[in-house]
Amino acid sequence: MSSASTLTLSGWRWRQYGKANEDWHQCAHDKPTTEIFTDLIDAKIIPDPFIDENERHVQWVGEADWEYACDFQYEPDSGHSRQDLVFAGLDTVATVLLNEEKEILNSTNMFHRHRVDVTGKLRHGLNTLRIVFKSALHYGRELERKHGSYRAFSGENSRAHVRKAQYHYGWDWGPLLMTCGPCGDIKLESYSSTLIDVFADARVSDDLSSASLNVRFEATLDQDVTTKVTVTAPDGNVFNTNAALSLAAKESRGSVSLEIHEPQLWYPVGHGPQVFYLVDVAIMNRDQIPLHHVKKLVGMRRLRLVQQPLKGESGTSFFFEVNNKPVYVSGSNWIPGHSFLTAMTAKDYALAVDRCVKANQNMLRIWGGGIYEHDALYEECDRRGVLVWQDFAFACAQYPCYPEFVATVKREAVDQVKRLRQYCSIVLYAGNNEDYQIAEMLNLTWDREDHSGDWTDTNFPARTLYETHLPVVVAEYAPAVPYHPSSPWGGDGTTDRTVGDIHQWNVWHGSQEKYQLWDKLVGRFVSEFGMLGFPAAKSIRRYVTDPAQRYPQSRVLDLHNKADGAERRLALYVLGNIRVNSLDLDSWIYATQLIQGECLSFAVRSCRRQWKGPGQEYCGGQLIWQINDCWPVSSWAIIDFYGDKKMAYFMTMRDSAPLALGISRSTPELKKLKSPPPQILAPPHDLAPKTYVCDIWAMNGTLQDTQAQIEIRLYDISTGDLREENSMGIQSLFSNRTTELMEDLSVDDQTAVQAIMRDAHDGHVIARASDWPQPLKYVSLCDAPDVTVSVLDDKLEIRSNVPVKGLVISVVPDDRDVEFEDNAVDVFPNDVYTIVARGLKKDDQVEVRYYGSEF
Known part of the structure; x- marks a missing residue:
């Protein structure tokens, strides 16, 4: 008797299906996963779709059918009575044949996982697996003809019928590249008895003093077995079940429970350690010979989504509580990291989460138009303490709900929730992205008083998925994780700022409010908001190969900017706020x-300000749209496709720090308003003199009360003269909330305000914040500022004789591997700004750019 064995298939070859005498092409790599676009690029049959206008020239790929094949060896083992082929994912319309004559699987859902019994179907020695992938475009159009058209925003309407990553159809930040292929691992498992699925369900008591660990598993058995569960605590203590569990042949389920006193708990980053219990489940035959075992890392935490009344305001809170501690969320939305998912590596996912943590972010929302992400991403989020908001894979469409569609979606949900439920970082499942907003836009039937649970006969049939089928799956397979029917969702429609979450797009989309009004747009939880910004110049040089096309309005750069109306909206926000004396590419970038950073940083400060302590959690968090790109593009991302951090990355990083300062400037009249004033026709110039006031507050995201010195300085922007200095002395900053420091500080339209937080004991700078008159285009700048940058090993020191806005440092040439820990800073007189820059050498050349330096 031998233990189970696993072979991961690789060495794929491919060709276009249905072409007479088409030769097979061997993949240029030996990876277990692959897809047609990367293989066509490697074979030099198509140009790289990410470069220049090549996206236009490769659309035929998605209209064609393709096939893949690989060979593998199988030698029978007398101790193995069964063989399964296990498919982690097939993209998307796939027919699988074993040794040509045996059709063993048909799949039309990219998110399904398959286990196919091939016992007795394998040859001794060489076997061949062939997979035919039909065009998902053609398949979706056939379904559309059969079941009717359902409206989709971004991509063609037929995508609503196809269970494929929806962003492959094109989005307002992504290309139309309909790829296909064996995108998930395919394994041959040979065994006599095996564990199919193991779930260690940890429930922590209300007072955190104990935890129950219920280990449930599914198995395929051809003999009587005993099961042993061993749990090793983070400190090395070992817990064993009192007695081995016996299972008879053909039994398929079992469970074992343990009680753990004083459990060691997993916390989000910044709130405590990320520790794990190792759960080892083994099955053995009657002679105690191991047949199979599965190991799981389990983080134990008590989780709540808190929606309760608030002091002094209508509606309810929306925040996460982990281990009885409220957690303010400052994070980002995550779209797939590449248009071709098999190009991503575990290292790429680890780097992405590292950048998230270094930006002082503690949550990623896995957006519903992408995929249920690779295990590597969730593993890294568990390890680093980054919370995960997981959407189900629906986005921006009126989805159908006919019986075949319901069946495939229910299976998809079960497959994916069972896969993901072990990750302690996942704190919410949401039914979709913006589909209720689509219902509002299309005036679909959405009767909030109708709680029948079946709306399949309405023109909003997918409501049945979101409010009936999906919550049932989550309740059964991941009962400790809250379910939210949609994002956004709550209250009186999707724009209700007092209940649930909102997507706040009235800056950029919608009413296109001034970003200086962001403090009037805050909701209980803002799960999307953004501002578009160009990628770095060195990134643009990588994907725009013709220097003649490197200007802001070029045909190539417009192709690499998918946002509807982007040219007009960028002009609205840039030209309405800052001086632009040149439209050369570097100046426009x-x-x-700068506008992206100014907008997002004020939004983050405005949201964090509303985290005011118990009963006053008026905003529970904000998630920037978005942290990453799937291809080289001008988008809302704060890190471009090639990994270059935009100014907004650093600006929001500082505003999301555990200890941070915030400043806002307003007129007394505007300050009183709870919402943006109506946009009405008005004279082009308001001649009445204005007075301005600033509020200043401190944000303490730590779990300890802190003593800090606070200094406030007011400077004349054009001369650098210090107009006023206010040392507030030692201030008590209470833990896990915002503390208001100063209200109605009077300023004029030529004064910049700097606030500094210092350690109460040794005086070192903990945080800085600044505020400038708005719009910046009216501000009188110094004609010849004295800005100096001292380049040292691994750091820079920056000095200025006048206030300087948005100073960016880059190394020349820009191919040097230097990691800036900060950038895009405001520099003030009498304050040396030090930036750590790992890899920098004192003889390196740097380029300095700041607002006004390009005039």
Whole structure:
């Protein structure tokens, strides 16, 4: 008797299906997963779709059918009575044949996982697996003809019928590249008895003093077995079940429970350690010979989504509580990291989560138009303490709900929730992205008083998925994780700022409010908001190969900007706020990145300000749209496709820090308003003199009360003269909330305000914040500022004789591997700004750019 064995298939070859005498092409790599676009690029049959206008020239790929094949060896083992082929994912319309004559699987859902019994179907020695992938475009159009058209925003309407990553159809930040292929691992498992699925369900008591660990598993058995569960605590203590569990042949389920006193708990980053219990489940035959075992890392935490009344305001809170501690969320939305998912590596996912943590972010929302992400991403989020908001894979469409569609979606949900439920970082499942907003836009039937649970006969049939089928799956397979029917969702429609979450797009989309009004747009939880910015110049040089096309309005750069109306909206926000004396590419990149950073940083500060302590959690968090790109593009991302951090990355990083300062400037009249004033026709110039006031607050996201010195300085922007200095002395900053420091500080339209937080004991700078008159285009700048940058090993020191806005440092040439820990800073007189820059050498050349330096 031998233990189970696993072979991961690789060595794929491919060709276009249905072409007479088409030769097979061997993949240029030996990876277990692959897809047609990367293989066509490697074979030099198509140009790289990410470069220049090549996206236009490769659309035929998605209209064609393709096939893949690989060979593998199988030698029978007398101790193995069964063989299964296990498929982690097939993209998307796939027919699988074993040794040509045996059709063993048909799949039309990219998110399904398959286990196919091939016992008795394998040859001794060489076997061949062949997979035919039909065009998902053609398949979706056939379904559309059969079941009717359902409206989709972004991509063609037929996508609503196809269970494939929806962003493959094109989005307002992504290309139309309909790829296909064996995108998930395919394994041959040979065994006599095996564990199919193991779930260690940890429930922590209300007072955190104990935890129950219920280990449930599914198995395929051809003999009587005993099961042993061993749990090793983070400190090395070992827990064993009192007695081995016996299972008879053909039994398929079992469970074992343990009680753990004083459990060691897993916390989000910044709130405590990320520790794990190792759960080892083994099955043995009657002679105690191991047949199979599965190991799981389990983080134990008590989780709640808190929606309760608030002091002094209508509606309810929306925040996460982990281990009885409220957690303010400052994070981002995550789209797939590449248009071709098999190009991503575990290292790429680890780097992405590392950048998230270094940006002082503690949550990623896995957006519903992408995929249920690779295990490597969730593993890294578990390890680093980054919370995960997981959407189901629906986005921006009126989805159908006919019986075949319901069946495939229910299976998809079960497959994916069972896969993901072990990750302690997942704290919410949401039914979809913006589909209720689509219902509002299309005036679909959405009777909030109708709680029948079946709306399949309405023109909003997918409501039955979101409010009936999906919550049932989550309740059964991941009962400790809250379910939210949609994002956004709550209250009186999707724009209700007092209940649930909102997507706040009235800056950029919608009413296109001034970003200086962001403090009037805050909701209980803002799960999307953004501002578009161009990528770095060195990134643009990588995907725009013709220097003649490297100007902001070029045909190539417009192709690599999918946002509807982007040219007009960028002009609205850039030209309405800052001086632009040149439209050369470098100046436009800087201008759009500065506006993006100014907008997002004020939004983050405005949201964090509303985290005011118990009963006053008026905003529970904000998630920037978005942290990453799937191809080289001008988008809302704060890190471009090639990994270059935009100014907004650093600006929001500082505003999301555990200890941070916030400043807002307003007129007394505007400050009183709870919402943006109506946009009405008005004279082009308001001649009445204005007075301005600033509020200043401190944000303490730590779990300890802190003593800090606070200094406030007011400077004349054009001369650098210090107009006023206010040392507030030692201030008590209470833990896990915002503390208001100063209200109605009077300023004029030529004064910049700097606030500094210092350690109460040794005086070192903990945080800085600044505020400038708005719009910046009216501000009188110094004609010849004295800005100096001292380049040292692994750091820079920056000094200025006048206030300087948005100073960006880059190394020349820009191919040097230097990691800036900060950038895009405001520098003030009498304050040396030090930036750590790992890899920098004191003889390196740097380029300095700041607002006004390009005039």
